[in-house]
Amino acid sequence: MRGDESPEGLFEVGPEEAGTFRAVAKGAVDKTFRAFGPDQGLLLPPSLDEWLPADHLARFIADLVDEHLDLSRIQLAYIEGRGAPPFDPRLMVRILLYGYTTGVRSSRKLEAACVDVVAFRWLAGGAAPDYRSIARFRKRHLSALGHVFVQALALCQAAGMVTLGRVALDGTKLRANASRRKAMSYARMSEKEKILAGEVSDLLAQAEAIDKAEDARYGKNRRGDELPEELRRRESRLAKIRQAKAALEEEARERAEAAAQARGTERGEDDDTVAERVAEAAAKAVPKPKAQRNFTDPESRIMKTSDGSFHQCFNGQAVVDQEHQVIVAADVTNCAADVANLIPMTEQATANTGRAPQQVLADAGYCSADNLAQAAELSAATGTEFFIATGRTKHDDPTPTAPRGRIPTDATARQRMARKLKTNKGQAVYARRKVIVEPVFGQMATLQNGKHLLLRGLHGARGEWLLLAACHNLRKLHGKIGTHGLATLATS
Numbered sequence: 001m002r003g004d005e006s007p008e009g010l011f012e013v014g015p016e017e018a019g020t021f022r023a024v025a026k027g028a029v030d031k032t033f034r035a036f037g038p039d040q041g042l043l044l045p046p047s048l049d050e051w052l053p054a055d056h057l058a059r060f061i062a063d064l065v066d067e068h069l070d071l072s073r074i075q076l077a078y079i080e081g082r083g084a085p086p087f088d089p090r091l092m093v094r095i096l097l098y099g100y101t102t103g104v105r106s107s108r109k110l111e112a113a114c115v116d117v118v119a120f121r122w123l124a125g126g127a128a129p130d131y132r133s134i135a136r137f138r139k140r141h142l143s144a145l146g147h148v149f150v151q152a153l154a155l156c157q158a159a160g161m162v163t164l165g166r167v168a169l170d171g172t173k174l175r176a177n178a179s180r181r182k183a184m185s186y187a188r189m190s191e192k193e194k195i196l197a198g199e200v201s202d203l204l205a206q207a208e209a210i211d212k213a214e215d216a217r218y219g220k221n222r223r224g225d226e227l228p229e230e231l232r233r234r235e236s237r238l239a240k241i242r243q244a245k246a247a248l249e250e251e252a253r254e255r256a257e258a259a260a261q262a263r264g265t266e267r268g269e270d271d272d273t274v275a276e277r278v279a280e281a282a283a284k285a286v287p288k289p290k291a292q293r294n295f296t297d298p299e300s301r302i303m304k305t306s307d308g309s310f311h312q313c314f315n316g317q318a319v320v321d322q323e324h325q326v327i328v329a330a331d332v333t334n335c336a337a338d339v340a341n342l343i344p345m346t347e348q349a350t351a352n353t354g355r356a357p358q359q360v361l362a363d364a365g366y367c368s369a370d371n372l373a374q375a376a377e378l379s380a381a382t383g384t385e386f387f388i389a390t391g392r393t394k395h396d397d398p399t400p401t402a403p404r405g406r407i408p409t410d411a412t413a414r415q416r417m418a419r420k421l422k423t424n425k426g427q428a429v430y431a432r433r434k435v436i437v438e439p440v441f442g443q444m445a446t447l448q449n450g451k452h453l454l455l456r457g458l459h460g461a462r463g464e465w466l467l468l469a470a471c472h473n474l475r476k477l478h479g480k481i482g483t484h485g486l487a488t489l490a491t492s
Contacts (some may be wrong), residue, residue: 048122058119060478061098063486065090069151073144092137094123096145101471103449107131107138142455142463153328153352156477158489161324164357166429168436168445169345169366171317171338174465175452176300178312200270261437297456303336314453314461317341318469319349319360320437324476327440328353330469332462338365343374346384357383364389372413387430390418444472 052058065071074089098119111131113120129137131327138145156162166343263277296312303313315336319329329349333341342362350356360375367388407419422424444450450468453461481489 006466048118048126051118052122055483056119057101057478057483058098058123060483060486061101061474062123063484064096064155065097068155068486069093069148071144071163073147074141077144078142084267087127087133087137089141090138091124092129092134093129093145093148095120095129095134096138096467097148097328097471098123098473100448100467101475103447105449105454107135110134113365133307135210139455139460142460146463146466146470149327149330149466149473150352152470152473152477155486155489156326156473157353159477159481159485160330161322161326161476161480162321162353164321164328164349164353164355166322166359166361166432166435166436167319167328167349167357168322168361169317169319169342170363170433170437170441171315171341171365171491172451173303173313173336174316174332174450174461175305175312176297176312176314176454176461177456178300179299219274262325299458300335300456300461301336314458314465316465317343317345318437318440318460319357320440321357322432322436324480325436325440325443326473326476327469328357330466332458334458334461339368339371342366342371342388343378346378350382358382358383359385359387359429361430361436362386362388363433364392367414367417369413372417376413386417387421387426387433388417388419389430390414434464440472444468447475448472 071089071093074093076084078089093109095114099105099113104110104113104120108131110120111129112132114124114128115121153162242368267275298310300314302310303315304310305313313336314337315333317329317331317333317338318327320326321328329345329352331341331345331348346357346360367390370390375388380382407416411419421430448468448471450472453464455461455464
């Protein structure tokens with residue numbers, strides 16, 4: 001083989017051209033490639049800063065964490081003690097915010113990214129926190145990380161991105177970190193409890209019968225009365241079932257008490273009579289046979305998702321400002337229905353921004369007689385105008401004609417709202433609801449991988465949803481003011 005031939009004679013290399021690779025594939029066009037020397041030594045060490053573009057989102061996150069976020073809630077949690085020094089909270093917040101903004105949320109994936117991805121390596125200053133440290137930091141400081149949402153919203157306000165002229169409220173089902181196969185109905189719990197209790201009794205009798213044999217077999221170093229593995233497993237399962245069963249029974253009692261209280265108040269009964277009816281209802285309350293509880297995440301609930309299937313979920317709520325699709329209020333519940341969130345979410349939006357929105361748009365899931373009454377009171381107090389759908393309409397339904405004439409004096413609150421939405425103004429305003437809020441959920445799902453939660457429990461779900469909402473707002477802020485706009489924003 002000649003020196004200017006490849007092993008298979010596929011390429012011809014022209015040595016006369018220094019620093020380039022000239023190859024001619026058989027039957028192909030003569031082509032000169034750029035210099036490529038993976039084994040070439042470097043006279044100076046490479047700089048990560050040179051590899052990161054000047055307008056990169058990571059630079060924006062770094063500036064935000066170092067100069068603009070108040071991390072005192074996190075920093076005050078640390079006290080001098082024994083052991084190796086922990087990672088700097090700024091480092092951890094940097095990689096968590098950038099990860100939740102770009103859809104890298106798993107602690108293991110964040111650890112790998114700090115090694116493999118330039119942006120993460122730059123943010124971490126070349127350090128590589130292990131996934132356990134990342135997971136512990138997130139869990140320990142979840143409430144403080146959720147407070148970042150309020151700070152990010154304040155920055156969006158300072159940038160003129162929050163007008164509160166018109167906001168839309170909606171909910172989205174967030175997949176919980178739990179499997180439906182780990183759930184059990186109340187009827188099945190009652191049946192399984194009896195079976196497991198019998199099996200535990202039998203195994204205890206067997207364990208007692210073989211104590212002497214185990215002493216002889218294992219010698220003096222073993223008691224011989226250790227619980228068999230099968231017994232430990234069944235006792236653990238029985239304890240979980242009894243705990244879940246008790247939780248369902250408590251929920252049934254609370255619902256019965258609330259219903260009895262409402263009925264008594266509506267009938268105008270005296271306090272003693274109402275109290276008796278509440279106590280009687282609580283004593284008779286029994287969970288429905290199909291009521292379920294999940295053993296992996298007991299606080300999650302089975303909910304119907306947008307594709308029509310049922311999964312263990314939480315209900316993520318968000319109030320979105322029309323102008324720049326900034327989230328001005330966010331929360332999570334474990335109730336599939338949205339109806340209880342209308343007033344609390346509207347009040348949270350006011351508390352977070354310092355002023356009440358002019359218009360609030362919500363679909364039929366938020367409509368109830370109580371909500372309409374409270375909305376009227378809130379409108380009188382703050383001037384906020386509500387546009388709440390009173391019934392679900394299909395996409396192919398014709399647009400209703402605008403009503404004429406005066407509103408009947410005996411019209412209910414629901415009828416008045418329905419009439420309001422049929423007016424030309426009502427139709428024009430409510431038509432904006434979908435285009436305000438639903439794209440936000442789509443962006444969070446695709447760009448931030450925000451449809452599946454990693455943390456369990458209602459507290460974990462709420463903290464993670466607030467972190468996702470904060471990162472959504474930060475992404476909008478970066479798009480508005482650019483990488484270096486925070487410095488200008490601070491001085492304006």
